[in-house]
Amino acid sequence: MANFDWIFNTLGLREWCDGDGGGGNAPLSMADLLAKASGEAPETSLWNTPFPSMDVLNDACSVFPQSRSVALGLENGFLGIKDSLSAVLDPITQPLSWALHNALWFFETTPWWIMIPLLTLLALLVSRSWLLAAFVGGSFVGLAFIDYYDYTMQTLAIIFVCTLICILLGVPIGIAMSRSDRFQNGMIPVLDMLQTLPPFVYLIPLIFLFSVTEPKLYGIAIILYAIVPVVRLTNLGIRLVDEEVIEAADAFGMTKRQKLYGVQIPLALPNIMAGVNQTIMMSLAMVVIASLVSAPGLGVLVLRGIRNLELGVGLLSGLGIVLLAIILDRLTKAALARVNAAQKS
Amino acid sequence: MTEPKISIRNLYKVFGPRPQDVLSKVKDGMGKTELLKDHGHALGLNNINVDMAPGEITVIMGLSGSGKSTLIRHLNRLIEPTSGEVIVSGEDILTYNAAQLRDMRRKCMSMVFQKFALLPHRTVLENAATALIIDGLPQAEWEPEATRWLERVGLSGQGGQYPHQLSGGMQQRVGIARALTSNSDIMLMDEAFSALDPLIRTDMQDLLLELQKELNKTIVFITHDLDEALKLADHLVILKDGQVIQQGEPQHILINPNDPYIMDFIADINRARVLRAGTVMTKGGDTTGLSHEADASATLEDLIAASDGNTNVTFIVTSHGENVGTLSMTDVVKSLVPAHTEVVADFRTSR
Numbered sequence: 001m002a003n004f005d006w007i008f009n010t011l012g013l014r015e016w017c018d019g020d021g022g023g024g025n026a027p028l029s030m031a032d033l034l035a036k037a038s039g040e041a042p043e044t045s046l047w048n049t050p051f052p053s054m055d056v057l058n059d060a061c062s063v064f065p066q067s068r069s070v071a072l073g074l075e076n077g078f079l080g081i082k083d084s085l086s087a088v089l090d091p092i093t094q095p096l097s098w099a100l101h102n103a104l105w106f107f108e109t110t111p112w113w114i115m116i117p118l119l120t121l122l123a124l125l126v127s128r129s130w131l132l133a134a135f136v137g138g139s140f141v142g143l144a145f146i147d148y149y150d151y152t153m154q155t156l157a158i159i160f161v162c163t164l165i166c167i168l169l170g171v172p173i174g175i176a177m178s179r180s181d182r183f184q185n186g187m188i189p190v191l192d193m194l195q196t197l198p199p200f201v202y203l204i205p206l207i208f209l210f211s212v213t214e215p216k217l218y219g220i221a222i223i224l225y226a227i228v229p230v231v232r233l234t235n236l237g238i239r240l241v242d243e244e245v246i247e248a249a250d251a252f253g254m255t256k257r258q259k260l261y262g263v264q265i266p267l268a269l270p271n272i273m274a275g276v277n278q279t280i281m282m283s284l285a286m287v288v289i290a291s292l293v294s295a296p297g298l299g300v301l302v303l304r305g306i307r308n309l310e311l312g313v314g315l316l317s318g319l320g321i322v323l324l325a326i327i328l329d330r331l332t333k334a335a336l337a338r339v340n341a342a343q344k345s
Numbered sequence: 346m347t348e349p350k351i352s353i354r355n356l357y358k359v360f361g362p363r364p365q366d367v368l369s370k371v372k373d374g375m376g377k378t379e380l381l382k383d384h385g386h387a388l389g390l391n392n393i394n395v396d397m398a399p400g401e402i403t404v405i406m407g408l409s410g411s412g413k414s415t416l417i418r419h420l421n422r423l424i425e426p427t428s429g430e431v432i433v434s435g436e437d438i439l440t441y442n443a444a445q446l447r448d449m450r451r452k453c454m455s456m457v458f459q460k461f462a463l464l465p466h467r468t469v470l471e472n473a474a475t476a477l478i479i480d481g482l483p484q485a486e487w488e489p490e491a492t493r494w495l496e497r498v499g500l501s502g503q504g505g506q507y508p509h510q511l512s513g514g515m516q517q518r519v520g521i522a523r524a525l526t527s528n529s530d531i532m533l534m535d536e537a538f539s540a541l542d543p544l545i546r547t548d549m550q551d552l553l554l555e556l557q558k559e560l561n562k563t564i565v566f567i568t569h570d571l572d573e574a575l576k577l578a579d580h581l582v583i584l585k586d587g588q589v590i591q592q593g594e595p596q597h598i599l600i601n602p603n604d605p606y607i608m609d610f611i612a613d614i615n616r617a618r619v620l621r622a623g624t625v626m627t628k629g630g631d632t633t634g635l636s637h638e639a640d641a642s643a644t645l646e647d648l649i650a651a652s653d654g655n656t657n658v659t660f661i662v663t664s665h666g667e668n669v670g671t672l673s674m675t676d677v678v679k680s681l682v683p684a685h686t687e688v689v690a691d692f693r694t695s696r
């Protein structure tokens with residue numbers, strides 16, 4: 001018998017402990033197994049008294065649940081609400097599947113001789129820099145040359161959709177946070193959690209909720225992970241708008257809406273764009289991990305490199321992701337610089 | 346006296362989590378430091394009563410932290426009072442709902458800010474037209490109006506620039522044009538010239554006086570600079586720790602300061618340049634045999650210049666062509682020294 005028998009004995013609970021069920025029925029813990037194997041009951045001194053964890057208490061009194069039942073309970077709980085949860089979430093998130101589907105279709109079926117010039121032109125329009133545009137065009141030509149064109153386009157399509165949705169959801173959330181201290185205080189722990197939770201962890205419940213063949217599975221994972229900076233920086237940007245300018249807006253009789261669209265958002269734009277830049281970078285990081293749950297693109301090649309130890313494939317696809325990251329980073333920063341130049345005060 | 350344009354009645358403002366609870370303590374005479382130490386509330390304004398006449402410049406003066414900004418922000422309810430009344434054109438604006446308040450801010454009151462507070466992403470022209478744009482007027486209507494006022498403050502041809510391309514003085518001209526374009530009767534100016542260089546500040550004061558002669562607005566002007574206050578004020582209100590210490594005609598306050606705080610304030614100014622003949626003259630008086638004349642609004646500096654250093658001159662003081670009194674150079678020289686420093690000088694010589 002184990003260390004904490006005396007507690008139950010002195011409390012007079014021994015009968016209750018042995019009464020229903022009895023010790024023999026509970027599954028054996030690892031410690032029990034080891035003890036059985038070595039054939040002798042472990043002698044424990046005071047120095048070695050184990051922490052009264054659930055398993056140890058279960059040893060002394062079998063009514064106590066074992067610690068594995070916590071994980072089991074959580075799992076059963078989740079499985080219990082899973083059906084109703086996915087019944088609600090499925091229709092809401094359906095547009096995401098649809099958007100990803102169409103974006104992938106568009107990026108894949110548009111011929112390369114339209115797509116590459118189009119992207120180069122876009123880069124030129126956003127950055128007004130020939131050098132950057134040439135770099136963008138060159139990168140895509142290079143990636144296409146080594147037959148990574150399709151993978152690159154898939155990754156780009158996913159990033160495009162996910163970033164767009166992050167902005168559409170994140171900016172309003174950030175605005176709401178900037179308007180209410182209470183909402184802000186409630187949201188900050190949630191954002192902290194989303195940002196620090198290892199990205200693999202929230203893939204797990206998502207796999208249970210949605211079918212793995214649906215693009216929204218990885219879409220949601222990417223959005224949850226990447227939305228944080230745009231929310232944070234929208235909130236911060238609006239709160240940092242010069243107090244006196246806000247007073248002026250009020251003093252001249254602006255409505256809340258006029259103030260939001262005419263003053264707060266334009267003046268917070270540099271910060272919001274910095275948030276968008278980070279959001280893009282984070283979705284690019286996540287899109288690789290999301291390949292574990294069937295996201296197409298360069299991440300698939302990275303996974304293949306790891307799984308089959310194909311060093312060359314892994315390195316090349318990694319390089320492709322780096323190129324995409326540099327392109328998207330420079331383009332958003334160039335746009336940001338132009339906004340900054342237009343409204344420095 | 347004519348009906349005041351703005352009338353502030355028994356106004357109190359307490360900053361803190363539960364202002365209503367400590368208000369009675371303030372009304373019973375608890376001071377600012379005590380309230381902060383014992384109750385954790387900041388006393389912003391303490392029983393303010395001021396009438397502001399239409400067409401006049403009312404200057405509110407006090408050291409920083411005395412509650413000037415808090416007071417002026419009650420006039421357009423950027424800050425809500427803890428208790429009291431603010432009556433504008435006969436209506437208690439504290440009873441206004443949000444829509445009425447917005448309407449008043451667009452049409453009846455405009456504001457000029459210390460750090461200009463222009464919209465950095467809008468052009469100078471759009472900034473000047475702010476009030477009209479907010480009110481939903483089409484560009485065809487606001488553009489000529491804003492252009493006209495930009496010209497009037499000396500910024501013709503600059504409408505296409507962005508604020509950051511202009512110097513501080515020019516930015517504040519845009520600020521004034523923005524206030525004028527709203528075509529409101531009342532202009533609130535919170536330390537509007539304090540951030541400017543001295544020379545530019547003088548220019549702006551002259552501009553304001555010139556505009557005022559033409560437009561006759563009711564102006565509430567805040568400053569911590571006595572020279573500026575004396576130059577602009579028709580009515581001077583002196584604030585300390587959220588309380589009105591003295592208010593009235595500026596010349597009157599200059600020669601009858603009722604508080605050491607005010608005496609400190611006026612100790613350093615150039616009295617020759619601010620005191621006027623009408624303030625220090627002897628009313629009535631015998632004018633026979635006097636040849637020198639001076640207008641009542643002439644400063645003592647003007648008189649000293651006109652006397653050419655001759656201390657025996659006595660001036661006939663006139664106002665609108667009528668004789669109103671006499672003023673001897675002896676009195677002119679005497680009034681150059683404020684009352685309480687006279688005492689100090691006596692003390693020094695007797696030792």
Ligand SMILES: Nc1ncnc2c1ncn2[C@@H]1O[C@H](COP(=O)(O)OP(=O)(O)O)[C@@H](O)[C@H]1O
Nearest residue numbers: 360387388389408409410411412413414415416
């Ligand atoms: N929002 C606020 N919360 C607490 N105290 C305030 C607040 N605003 C102003 N005060 C206090 O009220 C007093 C007057 O401030 P203010 O009107 O800005 O002075 P001034 O404009 O004369 O320099 C100061 O002591 C300041 O600390």
Ligand SMILES: [Mg+2]
Nearest residue numbers: 413414415536
């Ligand atoms: Mg102030």
